[in-house]
Amino acid sequence: MQYISGFEHYLRSKDRSDNTISCYIRDVKQFIDWYKTKTEHGIEKVIELDAVEYKKHLQKGNQAVITINRKLASLNVFLExxxxxxxLNGEISVKPIKNRDIVQYKGLEQKELWKLRKEIHREGNPMHICIIELLLQTGIRVSELVNIRLSDIEISERKGKLEVIGKGNVKRTLPLNKDARKAIEKYLAARPITDEEHLLIGQRGALKRNAINLILKYYGDRTNIRVTPHQLRHSLGYTLVKQQVELTTIQQIFGHANIQTTNIYTVTTAKEVEQALEHIEW
Incomplete structure (x- = not known):
């Protein structure tokens, strides 16, 4: 489509990840397809009323508020x-939907987390154990996980650190606790001898994002637990908040450019609300 290639080039110049770019392009194409059903004018003739009408169109569908707001955010970046x-001759943007519902916890319950970890450790695959422990102990994104190279890891007798490249091509260094160090060392001892520099390798070379998702799904199916790398990231963020770790520290751990993003981990679970009211004494 006209303008899409230029928009994609713009996003890449901003060091956006492939996954983010794909999401932006998909959302914008959806808007353009809808726009073509409403007018014969080209997209360069779009006006603010078009964007507002599109927002109302999205609200009529059975989509979550967070999904609609993501699509509107993509559209705003495109219009900018x-x-x-x-x-375009003038600036156009559309405001997101205000969501007054309580933000829901997106991580795993403690009992689910323990059940999943025990199943993976009991199975005994060193690489799978390394994957779950790195995701859970550091909160790294799956894109960061699959890009870890051997040179990014430094482990001594009692300490360890990991360098990852996050969003915006920003590097951050994370300490490795004993569980993460133990999992890495056991995997490295069993890792096939190869010239491949990536840490996680399979029969066809370095693992990709989809391979990580499939591995977690395998154990999720065995334990009847829906699990994704993002859920493990949320689980750690939530746990750190509950342990009263400073938000600025969590922001640094998770590689958030804006501390408002870190605030998503300050949610209250439905169970905690129930317990709070259950134990009221007058």
């Missing part, structure tokens, strides 16, 4: 680029 590139 269109203005900067000289394709």
């Amino acid at each position: 680029w269109m203005k900067e590139a000289g394709h």
